[in-house]
Amino acid sequence: MADLVLDIKDLVVHYETEDADVHAVNGISFQLGKKTTLGLVGETGAGKTTTALSILNLVPNPPGKIKSGSIVLDGVDVLKLSQEELEKVRGNDVAMIFQDPMTALNPVMTVGEQIAESVELHEKVSKQEAMERAKEMLRLVGIAENRAYDYPHQFSGGMKQRVVIAIALACNPKLLIADEPTTALDVTIQAQVLELMKNLIREYDMSMILITHDLGVVAEICDDVAVVYAGRIVEIGTADDIFNHTHHPYTEGLFDSLPNLKERGEELQPIKGLMPDPSNLPPGCSFAPRCPYATDACSKKVPELRPVGGTSSSKHMVACDAYDDPKFCLRRNKDGK
Amino acid sequence: MAKKANTVSTNNDVIKSRSQFQEVFHRLLKNKGAVIGMIFLLVLVIIALISPLAFDYETQVIGQNMADRLQGPSAAHWFGTDEYGRDLFARIMWGSRYSLIIGFGAVTIGLVVGTILGAIAGFKGGIWDQLIMRFIDIFYSIPNIMIAVVIVSVLGTSTVNLVIALSFSAATGFCRVVRAAVMTVRDQEYVESSYAMGLPTWKIIAKHILPNCLSPIIVQYTLQVGTTIISASSLSFLGIGVPAPAPEWGALLSGGRSRMRDASYLCVLPGLAILFTVLALNLLGDGLRDALDPKLKK
Amino acid sequence: MIKYIVKRLLQLIPVIIVTSFLIYWAMNLTSGDPALLIAGDKATPEMLEQIREEMGLNDPFLVRYGRYMLGMIQGDMGESYITGKDVFQTFMETLPNTLMLGGAAVLIAVIIALPLGIYTAIHQSTWKDNVGMVFALFGTAMPNFWLGLMLILLFSLKLGWFPSGGKAGFSSVVLPAVTVGYGLAALIMRTTRSSMLDVIRQDYMTTARAKGCSERQVIFRHGLKNALIPIITAIGMQISMIMTGSVLAETVFSWPGIGRLVNDSIARRDNEMVTGAIIMCSICMCLINLVVDLVYAFFDPRIKAQYAKKG
Numbered sequence: 023m024a025d026l027v028l029d030i031k032d033l034v035v036h037y038e039t040e041d042a043d044v045h046a047v048n049g050i051s052f053q054l055g056k057k058t059t060l061g062l063v064g065e066t067g068a069g070k071t072t073t074a075l076s077i078l079n080l081v082p083n084p085p086g087k088i089k090s091g092s093i094v095l096d097g098v099d100v101l102k103l104s105q106e107e108l109e110k111v112r113g114n115d116v117a118m119i120f121q122d123p124m125t126a127l128n129p130v131m132t133v134g135e136q137i138a139e140s141v142e143l144h145e146k147v148s149k150q151e152a153m154e155r156a157k158e159m160l161r162l163v164g165i166a167e168n169r170a171y172d173y174p175h176q177f178s179g180g181m182k183q184r185v186v187i188a189i190a191l192a193c194n195p196k197l198l199i200a201d202e203p204t205t206a207l208d209v210t211i212q213a214q215v216l217e218l219m220k221n222l223i224r225e226y227d228m229s230m231i232l233i234t235h236d237l238g239v240v241a242e243i244c245d246d247v248a249v250v251y252a253g254r255i256v257e258i259g260t261a262d263d264i265f266n267h268t269h270h271p272y273t274e275g276l277f278d279s280l281p282n283l284k285e286r287g288e289e290l291q292p293i294k295g296l297m298p299d300p301s302n303l304p305p306g307c308s309f310a311p312r313c314p315y316a317t318d319a320c321s322k323k324v325p326e327l328r329p330v331g332g333t334s335s336s337k338h339m340v341a342c343d344a345y346d347d348p349k350f351c352l353r354r355n356k357d358g359k
Numbered sequence: 360m361a362k363k364a365n366t367v368s369t370n371n372d373v374i375k376s377r378s379q380f381q382e383v384f385h386r387l388l389k390n391k392g393a394v395i396g397m398i399f400l401l402v403l404v405i406i407a408l409i410s411p412l413a414f415d416y417e418t419q420v421i422g423q424n425m426a427d428r429l430q431g432p433s434a435a436h437w438f439g440t441d442e443y444g445r446d447l448f449a450r451i452m453w454g455s456r457y458s459l460i461i462g463f464g465a466v467t468i469g470l471v472v473g474t475i476l477g478a479i480a481g482f483k484g485g486i487w488d489q490l491i492m493r494f495i496d497i498f499y500s501i502p503n504i505m506i507a508v509v510i511v512s513v514l515g516t517s518t519v520n521l522v523i524a525l526s527f528s529a530a531t532g533f534c535r536v537v538r539a540a541v542m543t544v545r546d547q548e549y550v551e552s553s554y555a556m557g558l559p560t561w562k563i564i565a566k567h568i569l570p571n572c573l574s575p576i577i578v579q580y581t582l583q584v585g586t587t588i589i590s591a592s593s594l595s596f597l598g599i600g601v602p603a604p605a606p607e608w609g610a611l612l613s614g615g616r617s618r619m620r621d622a623s624y625l626c627v628l629p630g631l632a633i634l635f636t637v638l639a640l641n642l643l644g645d646g647l648r649d650a651l652d653p654k655l656k657k
Numbered sequence: 658m659i660k661y662i663v664k665r666l667l668q669l670i671p672v673i674i675v676t677s678f679l680i681y682w683a684m685n686l687t688s689g690d691p692a693l694l695i696a697g698d699k700a701t702p703e704m705l706e707q708i709r710e711e712m713g714l715n716d717p718f719l720v721r722y723g724r725y726m727l728g729m730i731q732g733d734m735g736e737s738y739i740t741g742k743d744v745f746q747t748f749m750e751t752l753p754n755t756l757m758l759g760g761a762a763v764l765i766a767v768i769i770a771l772p773l774g775i776y777t778a779i780h781q782s783t784w785k786d787n788v789g790m791v792f793a794l795f796g797t798a799m800p801n802f803w804l805g806l807m808l809i810l811l812f813s814l815k816l817g818w819f820p821s822g823g824k825a826g827f828s829s830v831v832l833p834a835v836t837v838g839y840g841l842a843a844l845i846m847r848t849t850r851s852s853m854l855d856v857i858r859q860d861y862m863t864t865a866r867a868k869g870c871s872e873r874q875v876i877f878r879h880g881l882k883n884a885l886i887p888i889i890t891a892i893g894m895q896i897s898m899i900m901t902g903s904v905l906a907e908t909v910f911s912w913p914g915i916g917r918l919v920n921d922s923i924a925r926r927d928n929e930m931v932t933g934a935i936i937m938c939s940i941c942m943c944l945i946n947l948v949v950d951l952v953y954a955f956f957d958p959r960i961k962a963q964y965a966k967k968g
Contacts (some may be wrong), residue, residue: 080866105872111868120867125860130882130958137879140868173958189868497676500946501939502900508923509683509935589800592906597920598800612803616909623810630803635799 026094027229028054028077033091035081035253042301046072048253049091051327054197054246058224061244063237063276069253070233071121075197077231078112079103080192096196114144117190121202126325127174133160133185134170136311140192153312159188163218180268181212184218191222197232198223198230204239216242219255237280241265249273252298252308255327259338267355269330269340271313274354307343315352317359378384385652392621393646396569399639407455414449419522421445421604431445441614447625451632457518457607458636462588465522466580469529474576476530478536478564482545492538496529503528503590511599521600525587536579540572585637592633608633658961662951669943674726682724684932734933741923744933747918755826755914758906759899761830763892764839768836770842771888774849775876790848796843800901805836805909822911833910837902841895848891852884855968859883878886886957893949896942 033045047069054060062070075081077093079100091284093100095115103111103328120126129138137156140163141147147155163184174182183203200219204212219242223230233243235266240247241261248258249270257270268274275293298304304311306321313320327339344350387393424444432439438447480491498506510524520540544550545568553563592609594600601607603614608629615625700708709715713724728734734744777789781911812832813821820829857880865879866872904916911917914932922930954961 075863078867080863109869109871111869112867116866120864122860126864128861128865128879128883130956131879139865139870143869173962175959175962186864189864203747207678471776471866493672493675496710497672497679497939499897500676500942501680501935502897502904502942504901504904505919505935505938508919508931509680511684512923512931513683585798592800593802593901596905597908597924601945610799611803611808616806619806620814625807626803627808629802630806633800633803634795634798638794639801641798 023058026053027056027058027096028231029092029094030073031092031094032075033073033093034089035069035076036087036089037085039085044301046086046253047076047302048303050247050250050253050255051091052248052255054229054231056135057227058228058245059243059245061240062231062233062250063235063240063247065235067297067300068250069300070250072253073250074118074233076101076233077197077199078116078118079108080112108131110144113140113170113190113195114193115195116197116199117193117195119183119186119190119198119200119203122180122206123186124206127182128185129174132171133172133177133188136184136246137170137189137192140189143260144193155192156188159192160185162191163188163221167278180215181216183207183211187215187219187222189227194226196229198228200230200231201233202235203232205234205236212239219243220231232288235281237276252303253302254308254324254341256309256342257338257340258327259330259334263330263334263338265336267330267332267338268352269307269334269338269345270342271315271344271352272309274352275312277354305342317344319343338344375585381495383650387646390649392642392647393650394648396639396642403455403636403639406440406452407459410449410452410456414453416453419446419558420447420453420494420553424594429465429618431622432624438628439622441611441622441625442618447611448629450611451608451629454606454608454611454629454632455636456607458591458633460603461518461522461591461607462584464585465591466524466529466583468522468526469531469583470533470576470580472488472526473530473533474537474569477534478541478569480534481538481541482564482568487539491534495534496533498527502591507590508596516599516602518586518605521594523590524594525590528590529583529587531577532583534552536575537572540575540595541568544568544571574648577651578644578648581640583649585640585644587639588633588637658956659735662947665947665950666930669947672943675968676939677729678722678728678937679724680935681932682718684928684935685718685721729936735929737922737927738932740926740930742930744929745937747786747930748915748934748937749913751913752937753848754912755900755903755907755916757913758830758833758837758878758914761834762841762899762902765834765838766842766845767892769838773842773851774846774888775853775881775884776851777846778857779876789850793843793846793850796839799840801836801840802905802909804839805833805906808832808836809909815846822909822946824913828913829910833906833912836906836909837899840902841892844891844895844898847890848888849884852878852887856880856884882956885961886953889949889952889956893946895946896949898937900942 030053031051032040033047033050034045037044037046050073052060062073064070072081075086076088077095077100079093081087081088088101089266091101093112096109100108100111127133128147131139134153134156137159138149138152141152141155142149145152153170154178157170160167162168165181165188173179174185177185183206187203188215200260203219204215209217214241219230222228225331230243232239244261245289246259247264248255249264249272250256251272257264257268257273259267264273268277272293275291278291279293282289293312298308304321307313307316307324307325309314310320323343325343327341328345329336330338330340376504386460387397393639415422416538419519422445424440427436427440428442429445430436430440430444436446440446441450475497476491480488506527507521507524510527511520514523527643541564550563550567553567591600592607594613595607596613598613603610612626613627615622615629618625635653662801674807690803716724725734729745732745734748736743737747737964773789773792777786780786781938789869809821809832812818818828821832823829829856857876862875862879863877870879903914904919906912908918908920915938919934919938921927922934
């Protein structure tokens, strides 16, 4: 397919320490088309950030190690690139926005310098030109350009995240990875920053991977959604598939644990139990121990992703062996109809 | 369910508190450097204790024997003899007594004085803190060796005065460490609740605050003993420490210096004694730091 | 910024007054009778009394101290009764030698320790790291006057590469500077290593990598400048140690600096010289500490902003 920006196949990443071998990512595969935004949803520790770092081949090593898989970015396997080739890709083809803007900026460099650095690294421009670009980028993210000479500590959290976005977009990347870009911000600021990102992505025809645990954010921005649990994708599809034709018990659990504004009297239904320890994953389906539908068969074999069919789009896949039984249906879907 | 969870956690706490010392000791034993340091220090303490039995101070340690002067290391004199024919081995062994007594003595005095001052400064704050810390700052602004010089010239040259002089700089270190530790612990809620329960201040300090400052104090103590042993030998080397003919290691070096050309062992060996002793203390101190606060290690 | 410097200088005044008072008072306890020193053994009690009266030695202690301080402001700290030299002048003549030795020691220490600290941090928990840590361990445990003796033994007596003492050209400063510098290097290395280890884990380092910076750029452009602040603090904290080290190294190498001046003066029981030199030393230390504080501001915009606010 020509219009793919990113194609990840069977990515496996472990963190190997003296005490334990942490299986952070256990065979994740997904594809990302041009101008598409994919939401990567899951709990803390599900392996979302590790997946994102792998795309830039930036998993901290040691202890992190990409064990197998391929990450084809615009026809090139990132994992096979040399260090120098990687440096050309980073920031230029793929850029990343980090979770905490408070710590993502270098405290001893002006924000202008930090944006300009990215331009200088990838384009043959003079220092002045790079600085001009930096100011342009600042204006683009809604910051007055004379603030280019200020240091990060002189900015508020939301403003810092705008600067981080400016750094990421400075070289007009094809793919933007945003790792929980709004988690550390106030709710009102969150909306502003999301709006800004949405507009910029449309304007620049970029693809984006948005990592989040906030389903509201996903609904607002994403075209596609992949739900990650314990280092595996359990359900993937278009936003419509996931929200309106939920098929995986874990996804259902995520929705049930959201407060429902229409029926306030109803109690929240959190998913029982905790995420399994990634250094000691249960055999079979990792969600089985918490799954209300689980049978003995579930803990025997790791379920493969299977197409859902029916009213869903062709992209919709789910990793749940309960669907071996053609009559199986989630509670959520039963109630709805 | 909730109740059950509670009892479980209390049980855990009991187990934890009972074995905290063992836990630290266990971690310490895993650290090779610290174990080597501990063994070396143990041997040194034994040497210091038995050297009066092995050597006679008047005849073997300070007694001159011009017939045997400047003999190189041999079977009869393992470390050779100095320019007065005194056996260097006997002198170095005996010297461990001086280094250990001065080191531990000065630092212990410093510990007591410094901890009291630091606790007052950290706990009372305000004018007390200002007064004490400015005072400490002043001592900090004069090189330690100069303070010792002033004190020794006021009091006269003797081992006791040397200990007093060195305890000053040790006290400033403890004062800072304890003050910092007290200030972090002071505002914790369990201390506030003790206040609310009406405990007298000194009891709060003794019961809640000092035990929580123990780790930095232990580490500081170990490392400070090493520093103090070096300072003591430095002052003796300059001739304002332990007066001759006592075999303090720094004094031995000072004596050997003039014979560097023909009897270099007189300069090498006492220095090695200082080096290894301080090395052992530092290894133990670093090990203790890691064992007491495993979070800091990585 | 200038306001801040002026403010700091003003704050120094009470510190200097108290420090000098303590030293003056302590040294006053020990001093013999200067009149006796001047007049010699044959002086009659009347002559001694007359000299005392002329020199103001019979005035109350505080008056004498006040007179001493007034003199000091004008650069007059009396003269030695033993050598007859002017104290302030002698100190000022000797000071450059000590500053030179201290400066050379800091230079050597930084040149060795900074790269070594960064290197060991990058290769944490490998044998390279361990070798570096052993270097540091010995540096903190070695009495530096002994190191000086060993250097003389090896490099001047055995190999004859450097002179064993005195001050004569570049080669004479090498051994004393290494003597003072090694302990300092050990300290700077440990601080650099731990500071760098701390910085390496920061998010902005990942940001820099994600931008496409090479590993070298990440470490030096983004890491080092952040790691420098604790390193400068460490150097600043060790000024007292450098001074102490210099006193000993100067004695070992017969280097004509403050340390030797003080040491010789003690041996001569030259109280005026000792008092003056120690008071001047502590003033110098205060000034150097101030300079160190100002250097932070240069490296850390956050501190600079604070100074500007306070100033």
